[in-house]
Amino acid sequence: MSVMIDVTNAQKTFTMHLQSGIELPVVRGVNFQVDAGECVVLSGPSGAGKSSILKMIFANYRCGGGRVDIRHQGTLIDIATAEPRQILNVRRSTIGYVSQFLRAVPRVATIDVVAEPLIANGVTRAEANDRAGRALHRLNIAERFWQLPPATFSGGEQQRVNIARGFISDLPILLLDEPTASLDAANRAVVVGLIAGTKRKGTAIVAIVHDDEVRRQIADRIIDVTGFTAAA
């Protein structure tokens, strides 16, 4: 089994300059590894630092210390200290991230939102659109909505567009922040199926899921992050 993510003694503290510089420790001593084909679920109460850990792995948050090694094209790269252009490369071809909310660009059609990561990786427009269409189908977004921008969709529909986009590239690492939070039972089942299929292809997954049923279905391992929570 190859290690895809190796977090070593990572920590995160926010310094709130606008609140007279108070220090807000979030997590410290974060240590865990994720193998290819494994789904690790982070658990713990709200505010324990689950999303912060996910964001540090994606380099959306900076690390205050420690390492976050990512296997990118065969070699381990510490994303906590990587150059911006290296991080962009890692995001393009190694790490996908499904956030809690879709950040939609005005005017861009749903099908293009979903196809965009493929286009960025050099897939032809025709094939990208074809795959995007299949992904949207699977997530029960009717074809008549594909040419509309998702900004007008309901929360659950937007989240499904977000999931379609996140799963489309078959990247080796996938980070999921509450992917099923605003979905009904039928669509939750679709997402569970997507996760299972992605795992079989060898993708390493780190997820945050509050739904016990979903967690039980997808988790190979549960990491309780309260052990990393920094005392305020």
Place this chain on the structure above:
Amino acid sequence: MANQNLRENDEPLLIADDLSKSFGKIIACQDVSFKLYPGEILAIVGESGSGKSTLLQILSGQQSSGQGRVSYRMRDGVTRDLSTLGEAERRFLFRTDWGYVHQDPAQGLRMAVSAGANVGERLMAVGWNHYGRIRAAASSWLERVEIDVARIDDTPRTYSGGMRQRLQIARNLVTQPRLVFMDEPTGGLDVSVQARLLDVLRNLVRELHLAVVIVTHDLAVARLLSDRLLVMKGGQVIETGLTDQVLDDPAEHYTQLLVSSILSP
């Protein structure tokens, strides 16, 4: 194709080395250094008077820096110090390999000649002389920036603000530059028009693999378009990094203030 360009992309296109400039006692910029790679979009943000526009003018060789150096990798692969270029070389660079999009389209367009001529002129400057082909290229560029081709013979005076700005972009991109400077390109436009312009820009910079240095005070524009951010205050770069990292996890006092001051509907 991606692999073919790999080595090409590994060399910086534009290098700023320790740029400083002051007007009397006023410091416009101080010790600014960065490297810009092909296809990379760098946004320079900060409040008015923070030195953003001066920096853009220095980078594009329109103002000399008091200190420091700007280097550019020419099409022949040789990286040269801009201050050593002759006037003719510099002008050629500006006409071919570079674009410059002004906040006020009237500054970047010739308002008294037709839209088609505005676009065609840049082609003629690089040696195109076949009228039919120039007109065809101009039409196709009008289409790409979503301007009705039926308006090709009208002057930009008759265009709306948003159309003028899109025309200015077409005029800049027609020669397939590798680097485009943009100074507040969405500045004077109302919000609905901005969205269209941003969408057009976003698609074009990706399709054409353009490197862009964009000055903006609008963080939403920076988030939408740029890969990397430079935050300026009082002429100094106080924070840099990936755009989403700087906006979602700002480290400096001033950056936190900027981010927390955004009004969201």
